[in-house]
Amino acid sequence: MKQRDIFIAFFRSSILGYGGGPSSIPLVHDEVVKRYKWMSDEEFSDVLALGNALPGPINTKMAGYIGYRIGGVFGMINAVIATSVPTVILMILFLNLLYAYKDQPWVKGLSNAVLPVVGVMMLTLTWSFWKKSKESLGLLSGGFLIIASFIATELLHIHPAIVIVILLIAAFTKKGGKKEGEEKERSR
Template sequence: MKQFQLFYAFLKVGLLGYGGGPSSIPLVHKEVVERYKWLSDDEFGDILALGNTLPGPIATKMAGYIGYRVGGVLGTVLSLIATTVPTIILMIVLLTSLSSFKDLDWVQGMTKAVVPVVGVMLAVLTWQFFENAKKGLGWVKTVIFGVASLLLLEWLNVHPGILIGVLLVAALVKKNKKEQEGGSSS
């Protein structure tokens, strides 16, 4: 049953994730965190952060990892097929048919109308991440990290992978320091 649920969840992502990775992320979140509860918000955030540091499309990286975590090797295969095959079929069908209609107003309007919807979906997901960060760090640290990340990513052009890597190492060092302090005081 879990294999079918994996396939179905990622099939929806593959069919409805119009616009690529940014539009797929909220759909994956809805399925794996909210609907099936295979992951917590924190685990999803960790997978998303790590997936963003690796090359390639985010939807397939997340499908592969989540599929493996939930359903093993078969889960990985089913999740990847469900994520990629609809896109391949839709690309072939749509590109052959839409290329003859691309100059029509309704086709151009359709593609322009999707942009705000994806923007809202990303804003909702961002707000959820801030809410979760607030629970762990508090508002002040969350805002400081958010502003610092914005400055580093947008104005100083630091690669997101470097920023995420530094934060992961800092968290591990802090965790190890706390464990050593806790172990030495016992």
Template sequence: MLAFFRVGILGFGGGPSSIPLVHQETVKKYKWMSEEDFGDTLALANTMPGPIATKMAGYIGYRVGGLLGCLNALLSTVAPTALLMIFLLQLLQLYKDIPWVQHMSASVVPVVAVMLAVLTWDFVKKSGETLGWVKALFILFGSLLLIEGLNVHPAILIMLLIILVFLPIRKRSA
């Protein structure tokens, strides 16, 4: 799959920096899934151990092309990354003391931050539209407080929200 090859070769900075690239390829370019499906896939992938890009590639590949699609997507994601990592780390090791190389490496961080911020804003807007802005902002700031303030692992928070969704709600009689 060319989509995951591009993610594998351009996903510089690790798994989180690959998420906007996966989103671009799977939702916007090829339309293999909706925004909601992508959000669900991302949330579920965050609850499992391992690299997020490979988990998402495996699932999306399976969804699009079955077992062969899964294997193809995984290979397309992992092979370019492994080969580029070997090549680029050798190159960086060779030229690591040159100032412009140090600045180039540091310059990647703000670009990845912007990519993640754009994707985050897209999710916030979608949440506001589907849940309503009050509920979406309550969940957003509550999650921020739990994750950053109380150091609750995101996977625990996601699992609690999934459990809450499936709990039976009893209507109170007036």
């Protein structure tokens, strides 16, 4: 039953996520966090950050990790197949269709219409993470991290993976320091 759910979750997000990995992330989030409750929002955001830091397609990396976490090695293989096979089949079909009708205005309109939809989906996911970060980090710290990350990636041209790794190290260090401080308080 669990393997079937893993396959359905990643197949559905892959088949409906037109536009690549960024458009699939909110769909994977919906399946993994909201529908099946395999992870919390915080755990999903950690997986997303880790997936962004590694090279390769984000959806496949996330499927592999989440599948492994939920169903072991077979779950990982199952999730990666469920993510990859529909994409390959749809790419072959759509590329043949687009190539056949590439000069038609409706094809150009379709391509232009996808961009705002993906943008809204990513904005919705970002807003969800922002609300969660306000609870854990606070408004000031969360806002500072967003502005600092923007400056680092857009103005200083630091690769996003480096920024993500630095933020992950800072988060783990902060969590470790907080636990040590709590233990010292308890021992007094």
